[in-house]
Amino acid sequence: MHLEEMKKEIHNLVLLKGFYNRPEDIPKKLLFAFIELGEASDAWKKGKAEEKIAEELIDTIFYILDTSRLACPTIDMDEMFKKKLDKNLNRAFRYGEGHRKT
Numbered sequence: 001m002h003l004e005e006m007k008k009e010i011h012n013l014v015l016l017k018g019f020y021n022r023p024e025d026i027p028k029k030l031l032f033a034f035i036e037l038g039e040a041s042d043a044w045k046k047g048k049a050e051e052k053i054a055e056e057l058i059d060t061i062f063y064i065l066d067t068s069r070l071a072c073p074t075i076d077m078d079e080m081f082k083k084k085l086d087k088n089l090n091r092a093f094r095y096g097e098g099h100r101k102t
């Protein structure tokens with residue numbers, strides 16, 4: 001399944017379950033993405049099963065894609081993924097870590 005397909009599935013889920021669905025809800029969705037990251041971190045720190053960690057990471061992706069649906073609805077996230085990957089691949093070795101000694 002690609003990101004754009006996932007966005008559609010998440011949109012269906014949001015409508016079906018009556019979750020927040022307005023542009024004003026974007027900050028809440030971003031906060032929830034951070035919370036899910038915290039849950040993933042906590043699961044990892046506590047030595048939980050990989051499936052639990054993966055589940056929390058997927059929750060994070062849900063909120064990120066849900067946010068993208070409302071915050072940048074004209075952007076094709078599959079195309080954006082490729083565009084950003086190319087951009088990062090063309091950057092210098094260990095870009096953004098200039099402070100780090102090898």
Ligand SMILES: [Mg+2]
Pocket residue numbers: 036039055056059
């Ligand atoms: Mg969760």
